[in-house]
Amino acid sequence: MQNIEQLKSAALQAVENSTDIKSLDEVRVQFLGKNGEITSILKTLGKLAPEDRKTVAQSTNEAKNEVTDAIEAKKQAFELAQLEEKLATEKLDLTLPETPYKLGKRHPISACIEELETIFARLGFSVAAANEIENEHFNFTALNIPAEHPARQDHDTFYFNDFEEFNGEQQRKLLRTQTSNTQIHAMQAKGAPLRIIAPGRVYRCDSDLTHTPQFHQIEGLALDKDLTFSHLKGVLQVFLSQFFERDVKLRFRPSYFPFTEPGTEVDIECVFCEGKGCRVCKQTGFIEVLGAGMVHENVLKAGGINPEEYQGFAFGLGVERLTMLKYGINDLRMFFDSQNEFMQHFGKNL
Numbered sequence: 001m002q003n004i005e006q007l008k009s010a011a012l013q014a015v016e017n018s019t020d021i022k023s024l025d026e027v028r029v030q031f032l033g034k035n036g037e038i039t040s041i042l043k044t045l046g047k048l049a050p051e052d053r054k055t056v057a058q059s060t061n062e063a064k065n066e067v068t069d070a071i072e073a074k075k076q077a078f079e080l081a082q083l084e085e086k087l088a089t090e091k092l093d094l095t096l097p098e099t100p101y102k103l104g105k106r107h108p109i110s111a112c113i114e115e116l117e118t119i120f121a122r123l124g125f126s127v128a129a130a131n132e133i134e135n136e137h138f139n140f141t142a143l144n145i146p147a148e149h150p151a152r153q154d155h156d157t158f159y160f161n162d163f164e165e166f167n168g169e170q171q172r173k174l175l176r177t178q179t180s181n182t183q184i185h186a187m188q189a190k191g192a193p194l195r196i197i198a199p200g201r202v203y204r205c206d207s208d209l210t211h212t213p214q215f216h217q218i219e220g221l222a223l224d225k226d227l228t229f230s231h232l233k234g235v236l237q238v239f240l241s242q243f244f245e246r247d248v249k250l251r252f253r254p255s256y257f258p259f260t261e262p263g264t265e266v267d268i269e270c271v272f273c274e275g276k277g278c279r280v281c282k283q284t285g286f287i288e289v290l291g292a293g294m295v296h297e298n299v300l301k302a303g304g305i306n307p308e309e310y311q312g313f314a315f316g317l318g319v320e321r322l323t324m325l326k327y328g329i330n331d332l333r334m335f336f337d338s339q340n341e342f343m344q345h346f347g348k349n350l
């Protein structure tokens with residue numbers, strides 16, 4: 001018994017004398033480990049006389065519990081001291097740079113389309129859509145470009161080998177070369193009066209510095225009983241001024257499109273040199289931005305509209321070109337690369 005009391009005192013003293021968690025653990029191993037001094041006594045209980053066994057076991061277990069509690073208490077004291085020391089020395093440096101965390105941005109083409117939709121919504125135009133896989137009728141014939149018409153050759157068209165029957169004829173399927181197909185679908189679906197814009201992808205078999213096989217157009221169409229060329233001019237003036245956030249000067253040049261009569265190409269005063277003449281506008285002071293005109297009566301008829309009752313105007317423009325002009329982007333391919341630097345600079349915040 002004396003032995004156990006001495007052992008316990010020695011153990012508690014050793015716990016008290018330990019200087020850190022490591023030396024404390026050494027004390028634990030020495031007394032309570034697998035071959036520790038207290039553990040060893042418990043292992044030999046079986047060899048004792050039965051009358052001694054109970055008292056030795058009881059006192060040894062008490063010693064074990066007391067030393068275990070002492071070690072645990074000492075350990076917590078060491079951990080608390082460590083934490084206090086850490087808090088005392090640690091400083092929060094508010095001048096450290098933030099961890100870079102970049103959100104993605106909306107692609108400038110998507111942002112531009114949304115902006116145009118917003119502008120035209122204020123002018124009473126709703127958004128219409130049509131399929132990108134189209135047939136010759138809607139892409140050409142209904143737009144007053146019959147099969148033998150030379151304008152068909154101007155569009156470097158991606159044709160499918162498939163045909164579909166339409167109006168009792170086999171119509172070859174193709175990737176639409178212009179958003180103008182939406183005009184016909186919208187007229188047939190909704191009739192007149194009508195005010196729509198149709199943003200979307202179009203495809204032409206053409207690829208160089210200024211052309212890509214896929215690009216975006218926005219088509220506009222307005223039909224009513226008393227629409228004139230003046231309305232077209234007014235709508236374009238408002239739309240282009242709002243888009244470029246300045247009072248842009250427009251120039252209308254007579255032009256030919258099969259689906260309009262009369263047709264016009266519309267230039268804006270160069271946004272880079274304000275009309276003085278620069279490399280971008282080839283010293284002319286003007287930049288071409290879109291094609292427009294009064295809707296040809298054959299197109300109205302194809303859409304099921306009576307040209308004696310309704311007239312209208314239409315316009316079409318390239319979204320990439322308009323975006324490049326607005327933001328001074330000079331390489332079309334950057335829209336497709338979508339490099340992070342480009343997106344961070346020209347993209348729109350989400």
Ligand SMILES: [Zn+2]
Pocket residue numbers: 270271272273274275276277278279280281282283285286
């Ligand atoms: Zn210029």
